[in-house]
Amino acid sequence: MSVRYGARNVGFGAPAPKYTKRHHETPSAGDTQSAIINANGGCLDFNVRVIQFRTGLQIYGAHNTGVGQNGYTHCKLPGKSLRPLTRSEKRLSMQAWVDRHGRNIEALNSLRKRGGGPRSKPINDYPLTWGQAVRFADRCDTVLCPELKDRRFTQRAMASEMARVCKALDYPLWPMALLSMWKPDQKCAAFVGQDYEFALIFGKQLYLAYGRNKIAGWKHKPTVIWGPKAARAWLN
Numbered sequence: 001m002s003v004r005y006g007a008r009n010v011g012f013g014a015p016a017p018k019y020t021k022r023h024h025e026t027p028s029a030g031d032t033q034s035a036i037i038n039a040n041g042g043c044l045d046f047n048v049r050v051i052q053f054r055t056g057l058q059i060y061g062a063h064n065t066g067v068g069q070n071g072y073t074h075c076k077l078p079g080k081s082l083r084p085l086t087r088s089e090k091r092l093s094m095q096a097w098v099d100r101h102g103r104n105i106e107a108l109n110s111l112r113k114r115g116g117g118p119r120s121k122p123i124n125d126y127p128l129t130w131g132q133a134v135r136f137a138d139r140c141d142t143v144l145c146p147e148l149k150d151r152r153f154t155q156r157a158m159a160s161e162m163a164r165v166c167k168a169l170d171y172p173l174w175p176m177a178l179l180s181m182w183k184p185d186q187k188c189a190a191f192v193g194q195d196y197e198f199a200l201i202f203g204k205q206l207y208l209a210y211g212r213n214k215i216a217g218w219k220h221k222p223t224v225i226w227g228p229k230a231a232r233a234w235l236n
Contacts, residue, residue, distance in 0.1 A: 002170050004141040005104040010165075011170035016197040017222045018232075020174075022145055022165035023181065025116055027063035028071025032125035034115025036133070039142045043174075046137075046144040048130060048162075050152040051095055054103045058095075061162060063149070067092045067111065074112040077101060082112060082123065096128070105129060131165045134181050138171055145199070148177045153188035156194060163196055173197060177228065180205045185218045202227040 002011035023039035025031070031047050038044075045074035047063040062070050069091030075089070076082045089097070094108075108127050128136065130146070137144050152158055159175075162222035166173040176199035177187045184200065191198040200222040202209055209231035215221055215235070225232045 003143055003172065005043075005143050005172070010033065010143070010172045012167045014172045014174065016172075016174040016199055018224055020145065020199075020226055026071075027069060028113065029116035031070070032113065032115055032128060033136060033207060034121070034125050036137050036140050036142050036144070038116055040140050041142070043143045043145050045139070046133065046146050047149050048146045048151040048153075049094070050158060051098055051108065052103070053098070053105065053108075057152070057158070057161075058105070058108075059158065060108060061128045061130070061133050062094055064093070065093050066090075067094060067097050070094070070127070071113045072111040072127075074113070075110050076112055077110050078106055085111075086200055088154035122189050130162060132163050134169055134171050138169060143172055143174065146175045147201070148187050149173055149181075151182050152189055153177070154183055156190045159190040159194055159196060162193070175201060178199045178203050178205070179208050185215070185220075187224055188218060189220040192223060197223045199223070200225045200227065200231070 002009040013043060020043050022043040024045045030191045035044060046061055048059055049062045050057050051060055064070050074082055074084050099109045101110060109227040111127055112123050113125050114121050114123050163173055174197050175191055177184045178201055188198045206228060209228040213234045225235060
């Protein structure tokens with residue numbers, strides 16, 4: 001499989017473009033099926049974190065660490081009907097929810113939210129593992145640009161796992177991280193050190209793109225910088 005991007009198909013190993021126009025969603029509407037569908041034909045800012053299952057660490061889509069912070073309002077546990085989350089359940093972390101309900105993919109997928117779009121939209125969006133998200137995005141012709149939110153993305157093993165999924169499905173791997181977040185140089189090294197792509201981004205902190213070269217001392221440099229021209233010049 002490969003995914004349509006502009007006028008061409010791109011697969012695993014395709015270099016990240018010098019510029020992107022990425023679709024964004026709010027934390028309460030993003031990082032699930034509706035967001036992927038809404039970005040059809042383009043790129044999606046897809047936030048990723050790491051969660052612990054019984055079988056080991058798993059990468060999944062989420063902007064924040066909390067259930068309610070990510071917009072989840074309902075759940076559908078195995079053998080049960082869809083029901084609203086209690087106030088205390090919304091205050092749980094995503095990890096605590098998974099720990100409470102089996103520490104597996106079924107526990108993660110049991111959360112539900114409405115997603116983006118009209119209020120009449122069904123409450124059936126659920127959190128996706130990286131593998132689930134890539135498979136869904138491939139069918140929608142959407143290129144996920146995973147924003148590496150979790151500190152554990154400084155580990156080469158996490159980069160390798162993301163690459164394993166993308167390679168198996170011939171899907172592009174264009175990860176990115178904010179310069180303002182924790183140890184972006186180590187996140188970059190985890191990917192570029194294994195010959196994968198990595199994009200440096202700025203979000204709302206565009207002022208960081210000006211002045212001194214912020215990556216001059218990095219052992220591994222980003223393959224691309226998606227930001228102001230002043231910052232893109234750091235790679236020259």
